Structure formats: C-alpha cells, structure tokens
Amino acid sequence: MKKKPFVTKEQLEDIVKQYPTPFHLYDEKGIRENARKVKQAFSWNKGYKEYFAVKATPNPYILQILHEEGFGCDCSSFTELMMSEACGITGEEIMFSSNATPAKEFEYARELGAIINLDDITHIDFLEQHGGIPETISCRYNPGGVFKMSNGIMDNPGDAKYGLTTEQMFEAFRILKQKGAKHFGIHAFLASNTVTNEYYPALAKVLFELAVKLKEETGADIKFINLSGGVGIPYRPDQDPNDILAIGEGVRKVYEEILVPAGMGDVALCTEMGRFILGPYGGLITTAIHEKHTHKEYIGCDACAANLMRPAIYGAYHHITVMGKENEPCDHKYDVTGSLCENSDKFAIDRMLPKIDMGDLLFIHDAGAHGFAMGYNYNGKLRSAEILLQEDGSAKMIRRAETPEDLYATFDFSEFKFPFDRWYE
Numbered sequence: 536m537k538k539k540p541f542v543t544k545e546q547l548e549d550i551v552k553q554y555p556t557p558f559h560l561y562d563e564k565g566i567r568e569n570a571r572k573v574k575q576a577f578s579w580n581k582g583y584k585e586y587f588a589v590k591a592t593p594n595p596y597i598l599q600i601l602h603e604e605g606f607g608c609d610c611s612s613f614t615e616l617m618m619s620e621a622c623g624i625t626g627e628e629i630m631f632s633s634n635a636t637p638a639k640e641f642e643y644a645r646e647l648g649a650i651i652n653l654d655d656i657t658h659i660d661f662l663e664q665h666g667g668i669p670e671t672i673s674c675r676y677n678p679g680g681v682f683k684m685s686n687g688i689m690d691n692p693g694d695a696k697y698g699l700t701t702e703q704m705f706e707a708f709r710i711l712k713q714k715g716a717k718h719f720g721i722h723a724f725l726a727s728n729t730v731t732n733e734y735y736p737a738l739a740k741v742l743f744e745l746a747v748k749l750k751e752e753t754g755a756d757i758k759f760i761n762l763s764g765g766v767g768i769p770y771r772p773d774q775d776p777n778d779i780l781a782i783g784e785g786v787r788k789v790y791e792e793i794l795v796p797a798g799m800g801d802v803a804l805c806t807e808m809g810r811f812i813l814g815p816y817g818g819l820i821t822t823a824i825h826e827k828h829t830h831k832e833y834i835g836c837d838a839c840a841a842n843l844m845r846p847a848i849y850g851a852y853h854h855i856t857v858m859g860k861e862n863e864p865c866d867h868k869y870d871v872t873g874s875l876c877e878n879s880d881k882f883a884i885d886r887m888l889p890k891i892d893m894g895d896l897l898f899i900h901d902a903g904a905h906g907f908a909m910g911y912n913y914n915g916k917l918r919s920a921e922i923l924l925q926e927d928g929s930a931k932m933i934r935r936a937e938t939p940e941d942l943y944a945t946f947d948f949s950e951f952k953f954p955f956d957r958w959y960e
C-alpha cells in the first residue's frame with residue numbers, strides 16, 4: 536500500500552513558516568477516527584476500555600483528545616501518573632502497569648485510585664507496605680516459553696523480565712484474597728508490534744483459559760482481562776495493516792467459546808495499546824540541509840536519532856516521503872542521516888527516493904508512537920517541538936522545542952556563565 540502523509544506540501548510549508556523544522560506533527564483527525572474504530576471493534580463487550588500507553592506519546596494534549604474519545608491512561612512511572620492527573624484522568628481510568636516499581640510510585644498510584652497491575656508476587660507485600668492492597672487488583676502473567684502463532688514464532692516471553700509464572704498467579708490470587716482484595720484482573724503482554732489480526736485472539740485464548748482456572752481454583756471474582764499493547768502498524772509500505780474490526784471479532788469468538796460457557800460472560804476487556812493508537816498519526820518533519828557524495832550518497836537532515844531513535848537502535852524501517860515529489864520516480868539511492876557523531880544515526884540506508892534538493896521537506900512516517908517519547912539529548916541535541924494538526928486544518932504547538940537553557944537547567948547557573956543571551960534577540 537502506498538504510504539501518504541496526512542499533510543500536503545502546501546500545508547506543511549505554511550506550518551514551517553511558523554515553526555521551524557525539525558518537529559513532530561500529529562494528525563488529530565486520524566487519531567480520533569482510529570480511536571472510534573477501536574471502540575467499535577470491542578463494542579460487543581460491555582465493560583471494554585482502552586487505557587492508552589502514555590509512554591508511547593506522553594503529551595497532555597494528546598491524552599486529552601484520547602480521553603474525550605473515552606480512553607483512560609496506562610501509566611508506568613511517577614511522571615506519567617502526574618501527566619494523567621493533570622489531564623483529569625484519575626481513579627479507575629488509570630491502569631498502573633509498572634515493573635521494578637519504586638515505593639513512592641505505588642503510593643502515588645494508590646492515592647490517585649489507579650488500578651494496580653502487579654508485575655511480581657513479591658510486590659504484594661511491597662504494595663501492602665507502600666499504599667496498601669486495594670479492593671480491585673490485577674496481576675501480570677508470563678507463561679514463559681515461546682509465544683507462537685500459525686505464522687511462526689512471535690516472541691519469547693520466557694526471556695522477558697515481566698510478570699508472574701502460572702503457579703505464582705494462583706498463589707498471588709490466594710494471598711491477595713486473604714489480604715482483602717475482592718475483584719481481580721489478569722494482564723499479559725506477550726508480543727510487540729504484531730502485524731497480524733491473530734495476536735489478540737491468540738493472547739485472549741491463553742488469558743481466558745487461565746481466568747476460568749483461576750476462578751475455579753481460587754474462587755476469585757475476575758472482573759477484567761487486559762490484553763495490553765502489542766498491536767502493531769505496517770511501517771513498511773508492503774505490509775498489510777491490522778484490521779482492528781477483525782481483531783475485535785476474533786477476540787469475541789474466543790470470548791464466546793471460553794468465557795461465556797464458564798459463566799464469565801460479564802468479564803470486561805481492556806487494552807493498553809500505544810503504537811496502534813498513535814503511531815501512524817504522527818510524522819517527524821525535517822529539512823534536507825546537506826548532500827554529500829563520497830563512497831555513498833548522503834542526505835543530511837536537521838533532525839537526528841535524538842528525535843527518532845528507532846532506526847538507530849533497532850534498525851527499524853520508517854518510510855520517507857519527499858514532500859511535493861510523491862509522484863516522481865524513486866531513482867536515487869540515499870542514506871538519509873542526522874548529525875549525531877554516531878554512524879547509526881541514519882533514518883534510511885540505501886533507500887530509493889526521488890532526487891532530493893537542499894531545502895526539501897522530508898516526512899518521516901509512523902513516528903507518532905515511541906518517537907518523540909524516546910528522544911534524548913546526546914551530543915547536546917535539543918528535543919524538538921510537537922505540533923498538532925487540528926481537525927480544522929490549523930496547526931497548534933502542543934509542546935515547544937527545548938532551548939539551551941532547558942538543556943543546562945540542572946547545572947548551578949551561579950557557578951558558570953553560559954553564553955545564552957548572545958544567541959537571542
């Protein structure tokens with residue numbers, strides 16, 4: 536499928552006049568339409584709720600849009616809890632799915648009334664001391680081994696640091712009941728960025744079967760089952776996108792096969808998707824500022840891996856559109872690079888693209904999730920702005936770009952004189 540940016544060259548040129556590149560751009564219309572489709576896919580389940588994984592795109596404006604669409608927040612750190620609270624998203628609209636959790640994070644999550652999803656059996660005592668055991672509590676399951684689907688091995692839960700073993704799940708539910716817990720949730724995250732409609736149904740089968748056994752053997756009231764994240768997006772143009780409606784139907788079939796006959800037809804489902812909710816609806820916008828002809832052909836951009844690190848750390852593919860040249864032949868082979876002193880700082884290697892001229896705007900696709908969020912300050916690079924393309928077509932800055940003052944704010948300014956003023960009017 537041909538990948539098309541959600542802005543035109545003309546729109547983007549207007550935005551760039553106001554906000555210089557590089558920046559992350561988000562598509563409100565696309566976000567809302569996709570969110571509605573997700574809800575529709577699971578509308579057959581009465582209690583269904585998506586808890587957006589805040590870590591994917593931690594911006595309060597984005598969280599607010601998703602909250603308006605009925606989503607809660609999946610948080611896993613102190614500051615993610617803060618952002619959620621700032622957006623008025625509290626109580627059972629927060630799923631706190633954390634691991635190796637510091638005491639004060641449990642305390643804060645309990646204070647907000649968040650649903651706690653425990654990552655380990657030893658966290659029961661820890662939570663009891665730091666916040667207390669709530670009436671509703673969830674445990675994260677890790678079946679170990681490899682998680683396979685009909686199209687091959689998908690992931691390796693046996694190597695993952697997360698979750699409780701099968702035996703520990705039973706033990707944990709018994710202990711939690713003794714300590715006063717009344718309602719239970721079960722959570723698992725067994726594969727990441729799955730581009731197949733099979734993942735959620737296959738995961739649901741594992742969790743639903745476990746839920747029936749847990750109920751039978753411990754008498755626990757299973758209130759919800761959390762399919763977590765892992766639903767992927769087609770980063771490559773030759774991949775078929777997931778069909779969330781088909782995924783919802785696939786989960787429904789398993790629900791009716793396993794939970795309904797067990798008298799558990801009132802169990803609510805939840806999800807904690809991040810990538811699927813935001814990934815395609817964000818792009819990194821950068822300008823081509825250098826071309827270099829040595830052993831290879833290089834295009835140097837004003838963005839770098841500090842703005843989007845997935846290609847540098849995972850070798851991940853991100854599609855690139857040269858704005859205004861969508862219909863020109865891809866007859867030039869380029870490495871598209873950033874300016875970090877790291878040879879891995881390449882958005883694309885040996886990529887066939889139309890001829891790029893200096894000043895061309897590049898749209899780097901599918902940067903809406905785990906994009907800005909994974910940014911860092913190596914080489915003293917400043918984090919870029921985040922801009923929202925609103926439904927009415929206007930652009931709104933939802934986070935300004937960092938300044939040198941931001942970067943150096945944690946030094947004691949009284950001991951050194953940083954040359955800030957000289958660089959500003």
Ligand SMILES: *Cc1c(COP(=O)(O)O)cnc(C)c1O
Binds near residue numbers: 611632724763
């Ligand atoms: C990262 C994460 C998610 C979101 O994962 P995606 O692949 O972005 O859908 C959900 N839940 C937990 C606990 C996570 O760590």
